[in-house]
Amino acid sequence: MPTFRDEKIIFNAICPQPIDPSECRVSLPRSREVGGYVCFEGLVRSFNNGKKVIRLDYEVYEPLALKEMRRICERATEEFELFSARCWHRSGSLNLGDTAVLIDVLARHRAEAFKGCRFIIDAIKHRVPIWKKEYYDDGTASWTQCHEHHDEPAF
Amino acid sequence: MNEMPKVPYRIQIRYFALLKDLVGQGEEVLGIPAGSTAGDIYLLLAEKYAFPLALTDIRIAVNDEFTSTSHPLQDGDSLVFIPPVAGG
Numbered sequence: 001m002p003t004f005r006d007e008k009i010i011f012n013a014i015c016p017q018p019i020d021p022s023e024c025r026v027s028l029p030r031s032r033e034v035g036g037y038v039c040f041e042g043l044v045r046s047f048n049n050g051k052k053v054i055r056l057d058y059e060v061y062e063p064l065a066l067k068e069m070r071r072i073c074e075r076a077t078e079e080f081e082l083f084s085a086r087c088w089h090r091s092g093s094l095n096l097g098d099t100a101v102l103i104d105v106l107a108r109h110r111a112e113a114f115k116g117c118r119f120i121i122d123a124i125k126h127r128v129p130i131w132k133k134e135y136y137d138d139g140t141a142s143w144t145q146c147h148e149h150h151d152e153p154a155f
Numbered sequence: 156m157n158e159m160p161k162v163p164y165r166i167q168i169r170y171f172a173l174l175k176d177l178v179g180q181g182e183e184v185l186g187i188p189a190g191s192t193a194g195d196i197y198l199l200l201a202e203k204y205a206f207p208l209a210l211t212d213i214r215i216a217v218n219d220e221f222t223s224t225s226h227p228l229q230d231g232d233s234l235v236f237i238p239p240v241a242g243g
Contacts, residue, residue: 042243058242059172061235063219065242089242101243121243129216129235130242131172143173145239154221 007031008077009084012069014060016092019099029084029106036113039104040121044094048144052137058100060091061129071155072123080116082107087120089130164189164230168200173238177204187228193217194224197236206236213238 009029021041028037046053073085083106090100103120107113124130135141163186170178178200187196193215200206210224214237217226228234 059175060242061169061171061216061237064216064221064235067219068221125240125243127240128242129171129214129237129240131238132241133172143176143238144241145173 007083009086010070010073010077011084011086012066012073013088014062014065014091015088016090019088019090019102021099021102024086024088024102024104028104031083031106033108034083034106036107036110037104038107038110038113038117039102040117041099042101042121044096044098044100046096048134051134051140053096053134054137055093055095055135057093057133057135058089058091059131059133060089062091065089065128065130068128069124072120072127075123075155076105076116076119080105080107080112080119082112082116085116085120087124089124089128091130163187164191164228164232166196166228166231167233168196169233169235171235171237173208174204174206174236177206191228192224193222193226193228193234196228196234197224200236208238 044056069087076082077085085105088102094100103117105113105116107116132144133141134144165184165186167182167184169182175181194210197210215222215224215226216235216237218233
């Protein structure tokens, strides 16, 4: 019987257009060995750091972002024995409620699926060269710097 | 005896996010002395453009791969300074 490792599927994309969660779900890889599916969506929220956000822009250093997303998914796949790890991240201009990031994973059991998905979103926030500019209702805007990343060890 | 003039390397720098706003453009080509490190160039440009981030606050990418601030630059390299990220 093939192991998960032999079959692992990794997919990453930077999306200038809206992410459609139903399309991601339809394209989910299938395997009879899979017992756990976990999907995380990050959405654009109206308040951040005490200010009212009206929209935001994501800027992406795409060649390196895609490489790093792949490394993160590969690491998660090995560490948590995932069958698949997929990630879509938006670029460009987003409105409130839009999907900013979607991650889904498949594993034999739920525990590995939850842990793997959590690992991937946390690593993306800390490691992948993507930046967010928030626009506020008072007419100001700022690049958010919520994560320190110096001395981030390489995978 | 006259010192040989240093032949400048030409490197491409791409700017993102806060740094792009401060520079006012997404990229530029820069002539640098041979032997310069990525960190040397950051400090030079941080002064020129008043970047608010210390060298220890950023990461460096050369030719689309993470590297260290002490990375020695070669002619034709592509250099990116990576301010703290905020994806997800």
